[in-house]
Structures are given as structure tokens and as C-alpha cells.
Amino acid sequence: xxVPGDGPPDTGSVAPRRGNSNDLVRRHxxxxxxxxxxxxxxxxxxxxxxxxxxxxxxxxALVGELAELGLVVESEPDASRQxxxxxxxxxxxxxxLAIAVNPEVDSVTIALVGLGGRVQRRIxxxxxxxxxxxxxxxxxxxxxxxxxEVSGSARLVGIGVAVPGLVRASDGVVRLAPHLxxxxxxLARLLVDATGLPAxxxxxxxxxxxxxxxxxxxxxxxxxxxxxxxxxxxxxGIIAGGRPIRGAGGYxxxxxxxxxxxxxxxxxxxxxxxxxxxxRRSLLLDVxxxxxxxxxxxxxxxxxSDSPAVREEVERQLAFLGVALRNAIDILNPQxxxxxxxxxxxxxxxxxRLEALVADQALTVSLDEVRFSRAELGSDLLLVGAAELAFAxxxxxxxxxxxxxx
Numbered sequence: 502x503x504v505p506g507d508g509p510p511d512t513g514s515v516a517p518r519r520g521n522s523n524d525l526v527r528r529h530x531x532x533x534x535x536x537x538x539x540x541x542x543x544x545x546x547x548x549x550x551x552x553x554x555x556x557x558x559x560x561x562a563l564v565g566e567l568a569e570l571g572l573v574v575e576s577e578p579d580a581s582r583q584x585x586x587x588x589x590x591x592x593x594x595x596x597x598l599a600i601a602v603n604p605e606v607d608s609v610t611i612a613l614v615g616l617g618g619r620v621q622r623r624i625x626x627x628x629x630x631x632x633x634x635x636x637x638x639x640x641x642x643x644x645x646x647x648x649x650e651v652s653g654s655a656r657l658v659g660i661g662v663a664v665p666g667l668v669r670a671s672d673g674v675v676r677l678a679p680h681l682x683x684x685x686x687x688l689a690r691l692l693v694d695a696t697g698l699p700a701x702x703x704x705x706x707x708x709x710x711x712x713x714x715x716x717x718x719x720x721x722x723x724x725x726x727x728x729x730x731x732x733x734x735x736x737x738g739i740i741a742g743g744r745p746i747r748g749a750g751g752y753x754x755x756x757x758x759x760x761x762x763x764x765x766x767x768x769x770x771x772x773x774x775x776x777x778x779x780x781r782r783s784l785l786l787d788v789x790x791x792x793x794x795x796x797x798x799x800x801x802x803x804x805x806s807d808s809p810a811v812r813e814e815v816e817r818q819l820a821f822l823g824v825a826l827r828n829a830i831d832i833l834n835p836q837x838x839x840x841x842x843x844x845x846x847x848x849x850x851x852x853x854r855l856e857a858l859v860a861d862q863a864l865t866v867s868l869d870e871v872r873f874s875r876a877e878l879g880s881d882l883l884l885v886g887a888a889e890l891a892f893a894x895x896x897x898x899x900x901x902x903x904x905x906x907x
Contacts, residue, residue, distance in 0.1 A: 527563075527900075528898055528899075528900055528901065530553070530555065530559070530563055531563055531566060531567060531898075531899045531900055532896060532897055532898060532899060533553050534549055534553065534560065534563045534564065534567060534591075535567055535572055535573065535593075535895075535896060535899045536896050537549055537552055537553070538567075538573055538591045538592060538593055538616075538617075539593055539616050539617055539618075539892070539896060540715055540716070542592045542593055542617040543590055543592070544590070544591055544592075545578060545588040545589065545590055545591065546560055546561065546564060546575075546588045546589050546591060547588035548588070549564070549591060564591050566900070567591075567899060570899060570900065571594055571596070571597070571656065572593065572594050572597060572616070572895075572899055573591050573592060573593060573594055574591075574592055574593075574594050574595075575589045575590065575591055575592075576589065576590045576592065577589060577590070578590050592617070593615065593616030593617040594616065595615055595616075596652070596654050596655045596656055597615065597616045597656055597658065597895075597904055598613050598614065598615055598616075598621070598651070598655055598656065598657055598658070598907070599613075599614050599615075599657070599658050599659060599660070599661060599887075599888040599891035599892050600612070600613065600614075600640075600644055600647065600657060600659070600660040600661070600698065600888075600891065601613075601614045601620075601660075601661055601662075601663070601883075601884040601885070601886075601887035601888040601891070602636075602640050602660060602661070602662040602663070602692075602887060603662070603663045603705060603883045603884060603887060604631055604636045604662070604664065604665070604681065605665060605731060605732045605733050606629070606630055606665075606680050606681060606732045606733050607627065607628070607629060607732050607793065608625055608626060608627050608628055608631075609625075609626045609628050609631055609635075609636055609639045609640065610623060610624070610625045610626070610884065611623065611624045611626070611639070611640055611643035611644070611647070612624070612884040612888075613647055613651070614884060614885060614887075614888035616892065618712070618715065618716045618885045618888070618889075620881045620884050620885065622647065622650070623884065624643045624646065624647070625795075626639045626643065630681065630682065631681070632682075632683075633675075633683055633686040633688060633691065634691075636688070637688070637691045637692055637695050638695075640660070640692060640695070640696070641692075641695040641696055644660070644696050644698070647907075648907045651907045652907075653906070653907070655906075655907040656904035656905060656906055656907065657698060657904055657905050657906075657907050658699070658891050658892055658894070658895050658902070658904045658905075659698050659699030659700055659701070659891040659894075659905075660692050660696065660698050660699070660700040660701070660891055661700075661701055661702075661703075661708075661886075661887035661888050661889065661890030661891035661892075662688060662689065662692070662700065662701070662702040662703070662887055662890070663703070663704075663705035663708045663709070663883040663884070663886055663887040663890075664678055664688065664702050664703065664704060664705055665678055665680055665681065665704075665705050665706075665731060665733030665734060665736065666678025666679065666680075666681065666683060666704065666733075667704065667751075667752045667755070668702050668703050668704050668751060669750060669751055670703075670747055670750060670751025671750075671751070672687075672689070673687075673688065673689035673690075673700075673701050673702040673703070674686065674687050674688070674689075675687075675688050675702060676752075677770065678733070679734075679768075679769035679770040679771075680732075680733035680734050680769050681733065688700075688702050689701050689702045697905075698905060699891070699894070700891075701890045701891065701893075702890075703751070703890055704736060704738075704751070704752070704754065705729065705731070705733075705736060705883050705886070705887075706727065706728070706729040706735075706736025706737050706738050706754060706841075707736070707737075707738040707745065707747070707753075707754050707886075708738075708883065708886030708887055708889065708890060709727060709729050709736075709738060709841055709876070709882045709883050709886045710725070710727035710737070710738025710739065710740060710745065710754070710839075710886075711738065711740075711745055711886055711889055712878055712882055712883075712885040712886035712889060713725075713727055713839050713841070713876050713877065713878060713882065714727075714740050714745075715889070716877075716878060716885060717839070717876055717877035717878045717882070718837065718839045718874040718875070718876060718877045719740060719837060719839060722740070722836045722837045723740070723741075723742055723743040723836065724740060724741055724742065724833070724834070724835045724836045724837070725739075725740045725835050725836060725837040725838070725839060726738075726739055726740075726826075726829050726830070726833060726835045726837070726838050726839070727739075727740075727754075727838075727839045727840075727841065727876070728756050728822075728825075728826075728838070728839075728840055728841070728844050729840075729841040729842045729844065729876075729882070729883070730780065730782060730840075730841070730842040730843040730844035730845075730847075731782065731796075731842045731843070731883075732782055732783075734757045734768070734769065734777045734781075735756060735757030735776055735777050735780060735844070736754060736755060736756065736757055737754040737755065737756035737757070737829075738753075738754045739753060739754055739833060741833070756776060756825055756829065757775060757776050757777040758770055758772040758775045758776070758777065759775060759776055759825055759828065760773075760774050760775065761774065761775060761776040761778075761779060761780075761821045761824050761825050762774045762775075762776075762778060762779050762821060764778070766778050776821060776822070776824075776825045779817075779818065779821040780818045780821050780822050780844070780847075781818075782799070782842075782843045784814060784818070785799065785803065785814065785815075785818075785843060785846075785847075786799070788808070788810050788811050788814045789802050789803065789806065789808075789811060795880070796842060796843070796846075796879070796880045797879070797880055799843055799846060800843075800845070800846040800849070803815070803846045803847075803849075803850050804846070804849060804850055812851075815847055815850045815851055816851065816854070818847055819847055819848075819851060819854055819855050819858060820858060822844065822847065822855065822858075823855060823858030823859050823861075823862065824862070826838060826855070826859050826863075827859050827862040827863040830859065830863050830864075830867050830868065830871060831863055831864050831867050834867055835871060836870050836871065836872065837871070837872050837873075837874060838871060838872070838873045838874070839874050839875070839876050840873070840874070840875055840876065841875070841876035841878075841882055842876075842882075845875040845876055848873065848875060849875060855873060856873055
């Protein structure tokens with residue numbers, strides 16, 4: 502999964518992070534507390550005490566420091582739902598925001614995302630095969646618009662970009678985005694120059710996997726596979742032992758380019774017989790008789806259709822998806838398979854069919870603990886994942902990163 506090496510792997514873990522009351526590790530403890538509040542905006546002080554292993558007075562001091570830094574706010578809980586003395590709720594400050602970006606073959610989407618993973622505002626700019634320069638220009642204009650809209654107290658941590666392609670972990674250079682036609686594009690650096698904000702880029706599906714692990718279907722699971730299907734093809738991410746698997750260069754999780762068919766042809770990257778040749782969003786649009794549709798529209802049309810041609814195409818694509826998942830499950834032995842984008846729509850259009858296809862092919866023991874699920878974050882998924890990339894330095898060192906006034 503292509504998550505940059507400077508990202509905070511701990512923020513992707515749902516397991517409690519142990520604290521340490523020694524003042525020499527105060528920054529670690531601040532990071533632990535802010536990370537838990539970020540993952541669960543309704544967490545209480547008493548829960549923070551239990552989850553970190555720190556005492557109440559230390560938690561009180563850490564929460565107080567985070568509040569002084571403008572990163573959290575405290576509120577009283579609903580006393581009617583409490584037993585005993587209520588403990589204050591510690592929530593991320595709503596004024597701390599990230600800019601999330603997702604370029605695709607037909608558009609560039611930009612959003613404001615708050616700590617806690619809530620998308621507050623989005624702008625979708627139609628653009629056919631946007632170049633790197635197009636994308637930078639669109640993002641710069643959108644950032645100016647968003648800055649003008651937010652209150653004067655809002656603070657921006659930076660920009661995170663979910664790219665449908667291979668992104669080098671060491672510096673965020675887009676080595677190859679085949680559907681967009683990008684090669685060796687220093688996208689993050691260009692965005693810094695254009696906006697004056699810190700920027701980072703990573704593979705979209707890898708970021709989506711991290712978002713689902715923290716906020717969605719993957720919560721509470723240590724081992725999961727995520728596959729996303731979008732206008733720019735199929736990507737994926739892997740969580741193993743509660744942590745993202747990135748690979749040596751940051752390119753792990755490219756399920757869309759794995760071998761799934763023996764028929765001729767090569768996908769946009771040049772790979773022969775890949776999953777992307779057979780499982781494609783454009784083929785679903787064709788059989789539905791529409792030229793374009795956003796993720797929610799495609800989902801609605803597919804689930805509502807009673808056309809035999811549509812059913813046949815769904816079945817055909819699920820058969821190839823089953824081959825790819827059989828291989829992934831036998832190799833990685835996950836607890837959970839999460840499907841996002843149009844792959845989630847395919848899965849929902851024929852309930853139980855994908856599980857049956859995989860069960861007919863995979864090793865029985867590998868399937869013992871596997872559960873299948875749609876992504877829970879819906880159309881917000883890649884934007885939340887991109888925002889995590891921007892929030893990473895702040896979550897890693899809350900006292901050492903100063904967000905920029907919008």
C-alpha cells in the first residue's frame with residue numbers, strides 16, 4: 502500500500518497505544534491522546550485513561566495542553582446516559598482542517614476534512630484527463646475558494662492527494678499514473694509552490710484502506726485487504742498486524758494489475774491479462790446505457806436494474822474479481838475483505854455471489870475467518886484517506902506542528 506514513509510503508522514492502528522508518564526516522552530503521550538480523540542471523537546477522559554494506561558492527572562494535563570494548542574475541545578457528556586460521575590468528552594477541534602484532493606480521469610475533487618475524518622465541504626471540478634499542471638491549477642483555485650469560505654479561526658495542516666497510480670514513498674513523486682498519463686510527476690512539490698501549504702501524495706487505494714481501517718468497516722480488525730474500483734481502474738491496500746503494508750518503494754497493493762485472465766490485451770500500465778482488463782467501471786456504464794455517473798449514481802442504477810444484460814455483466818465481472826481475491830486471500834490470510842467504489846456496487850448487486858465464487862476456489866482453511874464487506878465511508882472514502890496523509894505530521898507530533906491560519 503502506497504502510504505508515504507513519513508506518515509504515522511500508529512494513527513492507522515485501532516489497537517490502544519500505550520502511553521508513558523515520563524516527561525521525556527510527553528510528545529509521544531500527546532500524540533497517543535490526540536490520535537485516540539481523532540479516531541473516536543466521542544472518547545472520554547476516563548476512556549483515554551484506560552486505553553493509554555496513564556493516570557487521570559496525567560491525562561488531564563495532556564488534554565489541557567492539547568486544548569491550549571487548539572487541537573481538542575472538551576464538553577460534558579449526556580448525563581442521562583451515564584452511570585456514576587460523568588467524564589468529559591475530548592473531541593478534535595473543528596477548526597483544524599486538511600485539504601484533500603483526488604484527481605481522476607474525468608474530474609478533480611477537492612475537499613475540506615476536519616480532524617476526526619469528517620468531510621465538511623467538497624468541490625468537484627469536471628476535467629477530462631487532467632494533466633499534472635491542470636490538477637495543480639484546479640487545486641490552487643479551489644484552495645483559494647475554500648480559504649475564503651472558512652472562518653478566520655480555521656487552521657490548515659496541509660494538502661493530501663490520493664493519486665490513482667504508483668507514488669514513491671520517499672518523496673511523493675508520482676512515478677506512474679497510467680490512466681492519467683502521468684510519469685515522474687513531482688505533484689506534491691508543485692502543490693507546495695502553488696499554494697504555500699505543506700503537501701503530500703500517495704496511492705489512492707492505499708489511503709482508502711487506511712481510512713476504512715481507522716473510521717470504517719476495518720475498525721477492530723488487524724488484518725484486512727481493501728480493493729477500490731474507480732474511473733481510473735482498480736487499486737488496493739493491505740493492513741497486516743494492524744499496520745499498513747507499503748512495500749520497499751511504497752507500491753504495494755496493486756491488485757488491479759495482477760493476472761486474472763489468459764485472453765489477449767494489456768491494461769493501461771502495459772500489464773497483460775490483468776484484472777483491470779475484465780473488471781471495469783466503463784463496462785458497467787455501457788451496459789446500463791449511461792455515458793457517465795458519479796459513484797452514488799452508478800450504485801443506485803446498478804442496484805435498481807432488473808436488466809438481464811446488466812445481471813450478466815455483473816456476474817461476469819464478479820467471476821474475475823473472485824479469481825483475484827482467491828489469490829489474495831490464500832497469500833495474505835486476512836480477517837476482512839473490504840470493497841470500495843464500483844467494486845462495492847458489484848458486490849451489493851449480487852448478494853452472496855462473490856463469497857460463493859471465492860469459496861469454490863480458495864483454500865478452505867484460509868477462508869475460515871474471512872468476512873466480506875462494502876466500504877462504509879462511501880464517496881468520502883478517498884478524501885478521508887487523503888486527509889489522513891495531511892494530518893499525519895500533526896498526529897505524530899502535536900506540539901511540533903503549527904497549522905497555518907486559513
